[in-house]
Amino acid sequence: MRWLDYAFYRILFFLIAGIIFSRGIELPVVTYLYSLGISFLIALFSLLIHKYSFFSKALFAVAVYCFFFFLGGILLQLSNQLSSNHFIDKQVHGEDQVISLELQQRLSSNSFNDRFYAEVFFLGSQEVSGKALVSFKRTDSLDYQVGDRLVVYEQIDVPAFARNPGDFDYRAYLKSIDVYGQIDVDPTRIWNDEKSPDKMDGLLVIRNRILNKLTASGLKERPRAMIEALVLGQRQNVDPELTKSFRDAGVIHILALSGLHVGIILLILRFLTQSILRLKYGRWIQSTVLIVLLWSFALLTGMSPSIMRAVTMFSFVAIGMNLKRKGSVYHSLTLSAFVLLIYDPRLLFQVGFQLSYMAVFSIVLIQPVLAGLWTWHNKVKDFFWSICTVTIAAQIGVAGVSLFYFHQFPGLFILGNLLLLPVLPLIIGAALLLILLLLIGLPTDWLTTALNVLLEFIMKTVANISSWESFIITDIYITWWEMILMYTVLFSLVLFLVPYFKRSKKERFYLKKPNWMLHLSLASAILWMGIRSFETYAYSEEQFLVLHQATGSAVSLSNKEQALLLTDLHVMDTTRAVNSLERLKNIENHRGKKLSIADLQSMVHYKDAQLVVIAENGVYDTSIKSANVLLSHSPKINIERLILDTHPKIIIADGSNYRHLIEAWKITCDQRNIRFLNTYEDGAVAID
Incomplete structure (x- = not known):
C-alpha cells in the first residue's frame, strides 16, 4: 500500500x-x-x-x-470559547458564594477524596453554566451519587497549574475537558441536597441498581470493586494500592476502560466470531455484530467520554478489518480520528486519545509482523502467541506517550498480560452472568464464590509481579520532540520492513533496496542523537529557585552536573512528607544530575545571591540588608517593620503560608513599592 x-x-x-x-x-x-x-x-x-x-x-x-x-x-x-454566562466570569474570586450544582460524572477516588465532575447552575440567584471538579473528603463518608443536586456555600478555586518546572499542568488538563473550577466541599457548608433518582435517565437507574445488587451479592470488597471497574467502568471503590500494583505490573488497562482495553476486546471478539465469516455476507454480519457488542459494552459502562471515544474509533476499525481492500484498517483508523477531531479538536491533546490511537495503530501495523515470525500448529500455543504479540505491539505503541506523561516503563508487562488476558473474557462473561442472575433473582452463591477465589488470586498474582521493583524502570523523562522523533524512527522502520515480509515457511522476510522510509528513520535517529548531545553538552545554566510546596518550603540550587534540594517539611505527616520529597526530587532542574538533599536553613547563599528564610518564629537578622526574603510557615512578623529593617530586594511567600496572610503581605508590599511574589500564583520563583 x-x-x-x-x-x-x-x-x-x-x-x-x-x-x-x-x-x-x-x-x-x-x-x-x-x-x-x-x-x-x-x-x-x-x-x-x-x-x-x-x-x-x-x-x-x-x-x-x-x-x-x-x-x-x-x-x-x-x-x-466559553458561553456568555459561564461561572468563570461571574464568580467573585477568593470569596464564598452560594453555589447550586448537579453531580454528573463520578471519577476514581484517590486516597483522600471522592470526586465528581458537576454542572454549576447558579451562583447565588444568578443563573450560570460550566463544569467544575467537586471533591468530598472520604473521611466525611458522604454517600452522594451521580444525579444528586446540592446547594453549597463555598468558593470556586482555580485549578493548580504547573508551579514547579516539569510538574503536571492540572489546570490545562481540566481546561481541555471544559472543567474550569474546583470546589472542595465541607459537609458543614452543604445547605441543601436533593437525591433525585426520578430525574436520572434509565441507564443511570439501571446501573445504580446493578451496583446495589453487587454490594449485596456476597462478593468481597476488592473483587466487587474490580468487577465494577471492569464491567461498569466505576473505579471509585478500587483500592489505590490495587491500582498501583496493576500499573507497576504493566496491566493497568485491565482496570482502566481505555482505548487499549477496547482494542484488545475487539481482537478477542473477532477471534470468537470467526465462524460468522462462513456465512453469506459474513464479513458485514461480523462487523455489525462487533459494533453492536462494542456499543453494548459502552452503554453498560455508562458511556463515559473516554469509552465513547474508544468505541467510536474501534467501530471504524471493526469495519476496516473485515474489508477485503488492502489497507482498509488504516483507512478506517484515519477516518475515525478525523471524525473525532472534527467533533472535538481538543481530544488531540488528551492522554487517552493519544494512547488509544498509538496502541491500536501499533497493533494493526506491528502485530502481524511479530505474529508472522513464528507459526504454531497448535491452537492453544497460537492463542497465547497472539496475545503475546498483541501485548508487545501495543506496548511498543504506547511506550513513547507513557514515558512522556508517566515517566516509567513496566518491564514485566508481557508476563502480566500473558497471565491475565487469557482469563479476561472469562471474567467479563462471568461478571455479566452474575449481574443477569442478580437482576432476575436467581441464586448466585456458586458464582460469587468462584469469582471471589479467581479475582483474589489475580490480585495477589499482580501484587507479586509488581513487587519486583527492579523490573520497573522509573524516572525516565523525555521531551515532546523526543517522543515525536521516537515514533518517527519506530514507525518508519516498521513501514520499511512490512512490504518485505513473506508468508513463506522458509524465508520470513527479504529486503530490497532501501526506500525513503528507511531514510526517514535514519535521519530521525541522527537528529534525535544530535539534539540530545547538544543539550547535554551545551546546557550550563545555573539556577536558584524557591519552589512551591503546599504546607512546606523548598529551595533548589542547580548547575549542569549537580543539584542541591533544601527542604523544610516538618509540619507534614511522614507519608505526605515522603511523597512531597519524591515529587520535589524529580522536578526538571534535578533530572540527570547528582542530587543532594539537606535541611533548609535561615540563610542560603549561592554565588552572589543570598536568601533570608524567616520561619514561623519570625526571627531574622536585622543587620542583613538588600537581600531576598522568603516567608515560610506563616511567620509572626510585622511586614512593615521587616521592610524598614532589611530593605529587601524581593519578598517571596511560598506554599507553607496561610492565604489570608499572603494577601495582607501583598497589600503592604505594594504600598511600600517592594516586589512581592507568592508561589501559589507565580509558581517557582527564580532568584537572580
Whole structure:
C-alpha cells in the first residue's frame, strides 16, 4: 500500500497541524473565517480552469490542505470559547458564594477524596453554566451519587497549574475537558441536597441498581470493586494500592476502560466470531455484530467520554478489518480520528486519545509482523502467541506517550498480560452472568464464590509481579520532540520492513533496496542523537529557585552536573512528607544530575545571591540588608517593620503560608513599592 495515496491521510495531517498551530498561536476567529473562505474559493476556481492540468491539480490540492488547516484552527478556537454566562466570569474570586450544582460524572477516588465532575447552575440567584471538579473528603463518608443536586456555600478555586518546572499542568488538563473550577466541599457548608433518582435517565437507574445488587451479592470488597471497574467502568471503590500494583505490573488497562482495553476486546471478539465469516455476507454480519457488542459494552459502562471515544474509533476499525481492500484498517483508523477531531479538536491533546490511537495503530501495523515470525500448529500455543504479540505491539505503541506523561516503563508487562488476558473474557462473561442472575433473582452463591477465589488470586498474582521493583524502570523523562522523533524512527522502520515480509515457511522476510522510509528513520535517529548531545553538552545554566510546596518550603540550587534540594517539611505527616520529597526530587532542574538533599536553613547563599528564610518564629537578622526574603510557615512578623529593617530586594511567600496572610503581605508590599511574589500564583520563583 502506498501510504500517501489515501487522501484522508494528508487531510488528517493538515487538520492536526492546524489544531496544533491554533493551540500555540491564537488568531482571531475572523482571520480563520476569511482564510477558510479564500481557501474554498481557490479550490473551486481550480476546478473551473483546465480541470486536469498539473497546475489546477496542484492549486486544488494546496487549497484543500489550507482549508483543513484553517478548519482545525477555528474548531479549536470555537471549542475553547466559553458561553456568555459561564461561572468563570461571574464568580467573585477568593470569596464564598452560594453555589447550586448537579453531580454528573463520578471519577476514581484517590486516597483522600471522592470526586465528581458537576454542572454549576447558579451562583447565588444568578443563573450560570460550566463544569467544575467537586471533591468530598472520604473521611466525611458522604454517600452522594451521580444525579444528586446540592446547594453549597463555598468558593470556586482555580485549578493548580504547573508551579514547579516539569510538574503536571492540572489546570490545562481540566481546561481541555471544559472543567474550569474546583470546589472542595465541607459537609458543614452543604445547605441543601436533593437525591433525585426520578430525574436520572434509565441507564443511570439501571446501573445504580446493578451496583446495589453487587454490594449485596456476597462478593468481597476488592473483587466487587474490580468487577465494577471492569464491567461498569466505576473505579471509585478500587483500592489505590490495587491500582498501583496493576500499573507497576504493566496491566493497568485491565482496570482502566481505555482505548487499549477496547482494542484488545475487539481482537478477542473477532477471534470468537470467526465462524460468522462462513456465512453469506459474513464479513458485514461480523462487523455489525462487533459494533453492536462494542456499543453494548459502552452503554453498560455508562458511556463515559473516554469509552465513547474508544468505541467510536474501534467501530471504524471493526469495519476496516473485515474489508477485503488492502489497507482498509488504516483507512478506517484515519477516518475515525478525523471524525473525532472534527467533533472535538481538543481530544488531540488528551492522554487517552493519544494512547488509544498509538496502541491500536501499533497493533494493526506491528502485530502481524511479530505474529508472522513464528507459526504454531497448535491452537492453544497460537492463542497465547497472539496475545503475546498483541501485548508487545501495543506496548511498543504506547511506550513513547507513557514515558512522556508517566515517566516509567513496566518491564514485566508481557508476563502480566500473558497471565491475565487469557482469563479476561472469562471474567467479563462471568461478571455479566452474575449481574443477569442478580437482576432476575436467581441464586448466585456458586458464582460469587468462584469469582471471589479467581479475582483474589489475580490480585495477589499482580501484587507479586509488581513487587519486583527492579523490573520497573522509573524516572525516565523525555521531551515532546523526543517522543515525536521516537515514533518517527519506530514507525518508519516498521513501514520499511512490512512490504518485505513473506508468508513463506522458509524465508520470513527479504529486503530490497532501501526506500525513503528507511531514510526517514535514519535521519530521525541522527537528529534525535544530535539534539540530545547538544543539550547535554551545551546546557550550563545555573539556577536558584524557591519552589512551591503546599504546607512546606523548598529551595533548589542547580548547575549542569549537580543539584542541591533544601527542604523544610516538618509540619507534614511522614507519608505526605515522603511523597512531597519524591515529587520535589524529580522536578526538571534535578533530572540527570547528582542530587543532594539537606535541611533548609535561615540563610542560603549561592554565588552572589543570598536568601533570608524567616520561619514561623519570625526571627531574622536585622543587620542583613538588600537581600531576598522568603516567608515560610506563616511567620509572626510585622511586614512593615521587616521592610524598614532589611530593605529587601524581593519578598517571596511560598506554599507553607496561610492565604489570608499572603494577601495582607501583598497589600503592604505594594504600598511600600517592594516586589512581592507568592508561589501559589507565580509558581517557582527564580532568584537572580
